[in-house]
Amino acid sequence: MAADPLLWLLAAPFLGAFLLLAVPGRLRNALAVLLPAAYLALGLWAVFGAGELPMKRSLASLPWLGEAGTFTLRLDPLSAILILVVLIVGLLVMAFSTAYMGPRNKEHPILNGEGNARYYFFLSLFIGSMVGVALAGNFLVFFFFWECTTLCSWLLISHHTGRPVAVKAGFKALVMTHVGGAFLFSSVGIVYGLEGSFDFSAIAKLPPAAMGVVFVFLLVAASAKSAQVPLFTWLPDAMEAPTPISAYLHAAAMVKAGIYLMARVILDTGVFPAWTGGLMAACALVTMVVGLIFCFYQDDLKRFLAFSTISQLGYMMLGLSLFMLGSKAGYVAGVFHLACHSVAKALLFLCVGAMAMRLGVKSISKISGLYTKMPITAVSFFIGLLAVTGIPPFSCFWSKLALVVGILQLKVPALWLISVPFYLEVVIAFLWYLKVGQKVLFGSPSEVVLAAQPDGAVKGAGFVNVILLTLVILTLFMPLIVYPFLMEL
Secondary structure, rough: OOOOHHHHHHHHHHHHHHHHOOOOOHHHHHHHHHHHHHHHHHHHHHHHHOOOOOOOEEEEOOHHHHHHHHHEEEHHHHHHHHHHHHHHHHHHHHHHHHHHOOOOOOOOOOOOOOOHHHHHHHHHHHHHHHHHHHHHHHHHHHHHHHHHHHHHHHHHHHHOOOHHHHHHHHHHHHHHHHHHHHHHHHHHHHHHHOOOOEEEEEEEEHHHHHHHHHHHHHHHHHHOOOOOOOOOOHHHHHOOHHHHHHHHHOOOHHHHHHHHHHHHHHHHHHHOHHHHHHHHHHHHHHHHHHHHHHHHOOHHHHHHHHHHHHHHHHHHHHHHHOOOOOOOOHHHHHHHHHHHHHHHHHHHHHHHHHHHHHHHHOHHHHHHHHHHOOOOHHHHHHHHHHHHHHHOOHHHHHHHHHHHHHHHOOOOHHHHHHHHHHHHHHHHHHHHHHHHHHHOHHHHHHHHHHHHHHHHHHHHHHHHHHHHHHHHHHHHHHHHHHHHHHHOO
């Protein structure tokens, strides 16, 4: 293990979690920045400096399963994209947490670091679990880390144990996402029972009927994890989590694990009946529209962003579904949107976290004129809205443009059935998000904004602003960072 990049990359967040649990408060805050920076450095070494992709390693084996029971890790262009998303966003979320999880948070003040050891422990485990999902070389390894993400999300959503609504939200997320885990387990069992293998590519060897069943089961599993209709209600309720956790759930973890599952299976299998693409595309379009409709009725900014994420996850699923309908460009666009959306949505959530820390509220109806007291947060939030709705030159413009290209590669009937609702959602979402941004950021300052101190008078505001501006820069450069790997898919 001394010089193996994959083993170190996987082990580091788990080792770091126990270190964060053991050290005292002040040192913990320093390590909460330094350790994820080390995880990212290991990730960059593995992805860019350790050798040509793909790389494969064997960890251990279960003798009673024979050769199929080997725990393997694999780093290829697809997993490299998720690794970069997980570690870049993970670093910024943990760094932001050092300001958020403290006594100066007006919404949820944390006195004497109460619960912070547990918080950082599970957040580091969450990062490690997502690294494991990305590096999984077969279904056996994937399922193990998939369930680890479920447990970590439950414990982090329920972090404020003194608030019954948070405990209930965490339990709901656990139950609904575990339904997906049951379907994933069943599909893995079918593949192993018929083919004696846990390889993702073993699905291609199944008889057509069994392949169809496995695909549907995997789609249910991914839908539960990625909050697709009808298994989406856990995600808005999960906004009871601390805001940095909400940012990580939406930008780089949990919901992206479901997208990655379908991306991995489609890429490694290569062959699915056309009807599976139609089914997946229909589910994705319904999810896009339902997520948008619910946005109209939200007053809480975090719940607004939650339903926005549900729509964006529909974009990703739609792109992946186009592969089975004959458009490889659509598949690439779906993976591209996973990466581009991550930094835009992390930026939006951390801006809301900054507002809640300073104002004590995150209600759309109670916030206006934010730019007068928090100009950096206001500008960053507005750029986040432009980025997530696909305005050039920001990140999601490029991935949505790629998705348009993928749709145009389809045959005429499928083209119209998919493109019309897609374009309508894009336009309506932009107009509504612009209205929300105008209400919150501009106009006469509201009562809570007038009562807030300006940036210059608030200790730690500069540190928070640096994190937000870093994400602003990433909304410009994330497409360039992942583009070389997209070309190898």
